[in-house]
Amino acid sequence: MTTDVTNPAAVRTARVREIASDLRELRGPLIPILHAVQEDLGHVDQVDVAVIADVLNLSVAEVHGVVTFYKDFRREPGGRTTLRICQAEACQAVGAEALGDHVKRRTGLSFGKTSVDGKLTLDEVFCLGNCALGPAVQVNGKLHGKVTPARLDAILGEAR
Amino acid sequence: MKVYVPRDSAAVSVGADEVAERIQASANTIGRDVEIIRTGSRGMLWLEPLVEVETPQGRIGYGPVALEQVDGLIAAGLLDGEGESLGLVEELDWMRRQQRLTFERVGVVDPRSANDYEQNGGMQGLRKALTMTPAEVVEEVTNSGLRGRGGAGFPTGIKWRTVLGADADLKFVCCNADEGDSGTFADRMLIEGDPFVLIEGMTIAAYAVGATEGYVYLRSEYPDAVEALTKAIEAARAKGWLGEDIEGSKLTFDLHVRVGAGAYICGEETSMLESLEGKRGTVRAKPPIPALEGLFGRPTVVNNVLSLASVPTILANGAAAYASYGMGRSLGTSVFQLGGNIARGGIVETAFGITLGELVNDLGGGTASGRPVRAVQVGGPLGAYLPVDQFDLPMDYEAFAAAGAMVGHGGIVVFDETVDMAGMARFAMAFCAEESCGKCTPCRVGAIRGVETIDRIRAGEDRSKNLVLLDDLCELMTDGSLCAMGGLTPMPVRSAIRHFGEDFSA
Numbered sequence A: 001m002t003t004d005v006t007n008p009a010a011v012r013t014a015r016v017r018e019i020a021s022d023l024r025e026l027r028g029p030l031i032p033i034l035h036a037v038q039e040d041l042g043h044v045d046q047v048d049v050a051v052i053a054d055v056l057n058l059s060v061a062e063v064h065g066v067v068t069f070y071k072d073f074r075r076e077p078g079g080r081t082t083l084r085i086c087q088a089e090a091c092q093a094v095g096a097e098a099l100g101d102h103v104k105r106r107t108g109l110s111f112g113k114t115s116v117d118g119k120l121t122l123d124e125v126f127c128l129g130n131c132a133l134g135p136a137v138q139v140n141g142k143l144h145g146k147v148t149p150a151r152l153d154a155i156l157g158e159a160r
Numbered sequence B: 001m002k003v004y005v006p007r008d009s010a011a012v013s014v015g016a017d018e019v020a021e022r023i024q025a026s027a028n029t030i031g032r033d034v035e036i037i038r039t040g041s042r043g044m045l046w047l048e049p050l051v052e053v054e055t056p057q058g059r060i061g062y063g064p065v066a067l068e069q070v071d072g073l074i075a076a077g078l079l080d081g082e083g084e085s086l087g088l089v090e091e092l093d094w095m096r097r098q099q100r101l102t103f104e105r106v107g108v109v110d111p112r113s114a115n116d117y118e119q120n121g122g123m124q125g126l127r128k129a130l131t132m133t134p135a136e137v138v139e140e141v142t143n144s145g146l147r148g149r150g151g152a153g154f155p156t157g158i159k160w161r162t163v164l165g166a167d168a169d170l171k172f173v174c175c176n177a178d179e180g181d182s183g184t185f186a187d188r189m190l191i192e193g194d195p196f197v198l199i200e201g202m203t204i205a206a207y208a209v210g211a212t213e214g215y216v217y218l219r220s221e222y223p224d225a226v227e228a229l230t231k232a233i234e235a236a237r238a239k240g241w242l243g244e245d246i247e248g249s250k251l252t253f254d255l256h257v258r259v260g261a262g263a264y265i266c267g268e269e270t271s272m273l274e275s276l277e278g279k280r281g282t283v284r285a286k287p288p289i290p291a292l293e294g295l296f297g298r299p300t301v302v303n304n305v306l307s308l309a310s311v312p313t314i315l316a317n318g319a320a321a322y323a324s325y326g327m328g329r330s331l332g333t334s335v336f337q338l339g340g341n342i343a344r345g346g347i348v349e350t351a352f353g354i355t356l357g358e359l360v361n362d363l364g365g366g367t368a369s370g371r372p373v374r375a376v377q378v379g380g381p382l383g384a385y386l387p388v389d390q391f392d393l394p395m396d397y398e399a400f401a402a403a404g405a406m407v408g409h410g411g412i413v414v415f416d417e418t419v420d421m422a423g424m425a426r427f428a429m430a431f432c433a434e435e436s437c438g439k440c441t442p443c444r445v446g447a448i449r450g451v452e453t454i455d456r457i458r459a460g461e462d463r464s465k466n467l468v469l470l471d472d473l474c475e476l477m478t479d480g481s482l483c484a485m486g487g488l489t490p491m492p493v494r495s496a497i498r499h500f501g502e503d504f505s506a
């Protein structure tokens, strides 16, 4: 099968099929495939769901059900920087809520939202395993501890 | 000259990478030869980044080291263990008060080096196990008194005996590394700091029960742990510690990492198995128990990271040595995690029986804010909030249960006097509503009603009537939920009302 390289949708579909086919032999392949698709293509699109279902011989509804159950899987493109702020108990004990409010005010975003210019996705998370050095945040997978509003502004400034 | 700088993600989160680079650069400038070894963290997280320098007397520590201090410290003789230091790390009071069995090598060795692991006592447990029959290994684990460290405290040996006795074409060992509880990070630190001990523990489990495949379900919030474990598994395969004919025995066992996808409920063992199978993480009704019908319907050992990582020590030193620690039916050591508003946060491995107050005040140094401690939550988001007058409680599964609390995974989160306990109770309900797998009504809908009822109480609407309603709701969730998510959420809520009732008035 050849892919029409001028058609982005067809390119995407071919790539998803390739990823799914590569991982299909794993035991319990669906979640590894979804992670790989998101890693490679930024999000798990509705059109990807049908392709993955086809490769794994599952119903579209089944795959859709899994994609929507897990918070990690994004259904739309995210920002170039993803900032996740821990809002769980240990970080709350050292001011996580105030930090969250600060960032929301600064960016005009609420949790789960991406800025219109596509630069930043803001999200909350419940525990990053840095509970002795809170408040904790994760920026594109990198962990930061003891984050004050000023430090967060600096981190965001660098990320832009 | 050997210099040790942690690569643990908590240490890195406060600048360990930059400090390591600066030490290298600064040493180069003055023409000194240094070998920087990136270790796990000793667990003294308030001292991170903690730099250690090897001297003839032992390792001298410096910390917390800020980037701007590096050049000055080196000028003052850091590379020779001189200048203002913390002294010998092993001699610090905080280290001496612990009994480190499971965390023996964490912060000491290079977690990327299989040779380092072996030279520091690694692989002795597996080698011992391979001289015994599988039934003898199970017996040894049973006799050690080891109980599951993931929360419920079920005896590990009894679980393994069930899997050993089950007849099947295929059996699995699954490690639960979902560690979703706030205030817990010992699984992460162990995997980042000494991943080979988990591999060894899982291999012993496989030999004991007759399993050939293992899976570690590791949460996506821990990317550094995923990397550390993946690299260690590759190194173990290269060493012949995984694969066929392990250590020249007939044992075949291989291990794979599976990354979760952001769902707290996937820490519940049956939900984790569903997720490993590629499904929504909904909880299965028991029976059948996973030991008989687990992953893909096959007999499966499901154990927490720390349970499995405790096994090599037990085999290497014998069940009796392990069981000589602890109190009552809580034997051995446990890794307690001090977090939240605490001056000296980190991990403390001690025998069971140490009191909550010793952990929070003596080892933890009280709050970070300097204000009085008001509440501590023990055992994660489903654990009770306890006031200071319960600080003489010993860390022991039964003593905590008797006090209406739980030890859980050993996480202790400290709050100072500014905490609003009605707010924390509301958070517990909201968390349950958010994370419920949706299978049963008391949890899925009850938690939402719980949030609404607490809101009314806080607004002063029919306060006493709504408190009764909330109590009824808690009763219903406790009795009517399929798993501990809905079943235990009442624990933080009720303990908050019981011990901090004054916060529930308008």
Ligand SMILES: Cc1cc2nc3c(=O)[nH]c(=O)nc-3n(C[C@H](O)[C@H](O)[C@H](O)COP(=O)(O)O)c2cc1C
Pocket: B147, B148, B149, B150, B151, B152, B153, B154, B156, B176, B177, B178, B179, B180, B181, B264, B265, B266, B267, B268, B269, B270, B302, B303, B304, B305, B307, B308, B483, B484, B485
């Ligand atoms: C809501 C919920 C979350 C849980 N999360 C975890 C977890 O993150 N890690 C863990 O080891 N056990 C967790 N457990 C306990 C597991 O269901 C199970 O008891 C444990 O993994 C068994 O291992 P152990 O016997 O070694 O403790 C959780 C239980 C519930 C009900």
Ligand code: SF4
Pocket: B265, B283, B435, B436, B437, B438, B439, B440, B441, B443, B444, B481, B482, B483, B484, B485, B486, B487
């Ligand atoms: S109690 Fe909650 S999480 Fe547990 S099975 Fe029921 S709905 Fe699912």
Ligand code: FES
Pocket: A086, A087, A088, A089, A090, A091, A092, A126, A127, A128, A129, A130, A131, A134, A136, B182, B183, B184
């Ligand atoms: S509670 Fe925030 S990192 Fe654990």
